[in-house]
Amino acid sequence: MIRARHIEHRHAVALLIAFTAALSCRGPEPQSAPAADKTTFAWWHDAVFYEVFVRSFADSDGDGVGDLRGLTAKLDYLNDGKTGGDDLGINALWLMPINASPSYHGYDVTDYRAVNPQYGTLADFEALVQAAHARGVRIIVDFVINHSSVEHPWFQAARTDAASPQRDYYVWSPTPLPWERPWDKATVWHPAGASYYYGLFGDNMPDLNLRNPRVEAEMLDIMRTWLARGVDGFRVDAARHLFESTGGVLTDQPETFEFVARLRAALQEQYPDVLLIAEAWTGHEVLAPYDDGRGFQMAFDFELSEAIAKGLGEGNATAITAAVTSRNTRFRHPEFTAPFLTNHDMARVMRALDGDVRKAKVAAALLLSMPGSPFLYYGEELGMMGGAGPRDEDKRTPMRWDGTPPQHGFTTATQSWYGAAGEATGTDVASALGDETSLLNVYQRLIALRHGQAALSFGRAHTERLPSDPPALLRLHRALEGEAGVMLVANVGAESVVANCATLDGRPLMNENAQRSTDGTCTLGAYGFLVTGYVTSPEQRCPR
Ligand code: CA
Numbered sequence: 001m002i003r004a005r006h007i008e009h010r011h012a013v014a015l016l017i018a019f020t021a022a023l024s025c026r027g028p029e030p031q032s033a034p035a036a037d038k039t040t041f042a043w044w045h046d047a048v049f050y051e052v053f054v055r056s057f058a059d060s061d062g063d064g065v066g067d068l069r070g071l072t073a074k075l076d077y078l079n080d081g082k083t084g085g086d087d088l089g090i091n092a093l094w095l096m097p098i099n100a101s102p103s104y105h106g107y108d109v110t111d112y113r114a115v116n117p118q119y120g121t122l123a124d125f126e127a128l129v130q131a132a133h134a135r136g137v138r139i140i141v142d143f144v145i146n147h148s149s150v151e152h153p154w155f156q157a158a159r160t161d162a163a164s165p166q167r168d169y170y171v172w173s174p175t176p177l178p179w180e181r182p183w184d185k186a187t188v189w190h191p192a193g194a195s196y197y198y199g200l201f202g203d204n205m206p207d208l209n210l211r212n213p214r215v216e217a218e219m220l221d222i223m224r225t226w227l228a229r230g231v232d233g234f235r236v237d238a239a240r241h242l243f244e245s246t247g248g249v250l251t252d253q254p255e256t257f258e259f260v261a262r263l264r265a266a267l268q269e270q271y272p273d274v275l276l277i278a279e280a281w282t283g284h285e286v287l288a289p290y291d292d293g294r295g296f297q298m299a300f301d302f303e304l305s306e307a308i309a310k311g312l313g314e315g316n317a318t319a320i321t322a323a324v325t326s327r328n329t330r331f332r333h334p335e336f337t338a339p340f341l342t343n344h345d346m347a348r349v350m351r352a353l354d355g356d357v358r359k360a361k362v363a364a365a366l367l368l369s370m371p372g373s374p375f376l377y378y379g380e381e382l383g384m385m386g387g388a389g390p391r392d393e394d395k396r397t398p399m400r401w402d403g404t405p406p407q408h409g410f411t412t413a414t415q416s417w418y419g420a421a422g423e424a425t426g427t428d429v430a431s432a433l434g435d436e437t438s439l440l441n442v443y444q445r446l447i448a449l450r451h452g453q454a455a456l457s458f459g460r461a462h463t464e465r466l467p468s469d470p471p472a473l474l475r476l477h478r479a480l481e482g483e484a485g486v487m488l489v490a491n492v493g494a495e496s497v498v499a500n501c502a503t504l505d506g507r508p509l510m511n512e513n514a515q516r517s518t519d520g521t522c523t524l525g526a527y528g529f530l531v532t533g534y535v536t537s538p539e540q541r542c543p544r
Contacts, residue, residue, distance in 0.1 A: 050093055053396045170209055176196045188250070313352070382429065402429065489504070504532040
């Protein structure tokens with residue numbers, strides 16, 4: 001579906017609120033929260049992103065491996081470029097690595113300018129970009145800048161010849177230094193001949209020496225190459241680890257911020273709308289310096305992801321409220337953090353939610369009502385759980401397009417690259433599209449709502465709490481400066497809740513297992529939620 005025209009819509013909303021205010025009753029004033037600066041909106045600020053593992057999305061040629069042509073052929077499912085209809089409505093894609101790589105995942109690159117031949121050709125990629133842009137869908141690509149593959153020609157030259165021009169593209173030491181990998185204390189120095197090279201993620205992924213100006217120039221040239229091919233930005237992998245101190249501090253170095261600021265400034269000379277989003281897997285306190293206004297424009301909100309999982313796991317909204325408050329107070333730019341539920345490095349959210357579709361629906365409502373540009377992980381909208389095993393492959397299983405076993409429309413081959421992942425019956429696009437009660441249907445409606453309500457894309461956010469609210473109740477208010485905005489009221493617990501809904505106006509936008517009464521209360525069933533307009537001025541509210 002085509003994105004709504006926000007500015008016109010905002011005025012319509014304000015009028016509607018004025019007319020419906022008489023139906024509403026008094027409630028607390030919103031607390032202050034950072035206001036978005038409406039003059040500086042960029043294309044990603046009203047984007048809903050969709051993360052795709054190309055290998056697992058759709059196979060066009062029957063070899064059991066997903067490819068770019070397969071993705072292009074499925075764009076209608078994601079966004080058909082038309083108003084209305086039963087497409088998902090996302091308007092930006094993040095492609096996990098599509099460069100040449102010896103691994104199935106692609107996070108060890110052997111040619112940063114080449115398309116992985118298993119995924120197709122450069123012409124296939126350009127056709128995908130053209131088809132996506134024609135629908136108003138932007139594309140960002142994974143950029144694995146921290147390290148290359150051990151098989152990259154740069155490293156092959158560096159390893160075999162200490163005098164080669166590529167030797168200083170990597171980080172060498174005559175002895176293994178006593179550095180420890182932050183998350184598991186593993187060694188990060190790996191032997192090669194008489195020397196050792198630094199490889200944080202293992203001996204097959206040697207870290208690039210980004211202090212070398214020639215490496216920086218290579219990276220800039222590679223990024224310009226992809227921008228010239230039409231990409232709209234980059235998801236920068238392992239952003240916390242781009243630089244390391246000589247003393248062995250392997251995260252969050254000041255040089256990282258300077259480096260990314262230089263990249264952005266150089267790229268923006270020719271591509272002013274380029275997006276750089278950081279994968280910095282940490283909480284808000286450590287993440288805050290990344291929001292320096294010069295480098296990254298966004299970073300994934302891992303703290304919120306954890307808080308949503310915890311809130312739904314415990315039936316208590318406190319952690320979610322705390323994450324929203326923390327976000328509001330710690331970041332300079334209110335749109336810096338990008339909410340998501342889970343990504344390709346985590347067990348799928350549906351597995352964490354024990355396959356309970358009610359929980360998945362309220363999780364979707366939280367995701368798509370949050371400030372910052374939300375990211376969905378492919379198949380999340382179907383409730384895919386992925387494989388039962390602990391391997392990364394089990395988090396990245398083939399998309400389910402229809403109910404036909406064994407491959408459910410992913411490929412015409414009998415075997416996929418993965419094998420066969422079990423999923424609950426009906427966990428496929430064809431089944432979900434025809435079912436008004438499906439999780440997919442909820443995602444479609446929430447995305448359409450976000451595109452239709454400017455406050456949900458651009459508005460400031462704060463949570464609200466009434467003394468009578470049970471711990472499972474979350475009230476999330478989103479509003480543009482001077483406007484009433486909208487509110488999500490969500491029950492993250494399994495017990496039904498009766499809540500004071502006096503601050504909500506008469507404009508129901510979405511109800512899911514929730515009802516409002518004329519007495520100013522609303523009843524939210526297990527994991528129920530509602531989104532409505534909001535009342536801000538006391539004179540618009542009923543007397544107590
Ligand atoms: Ca294929």
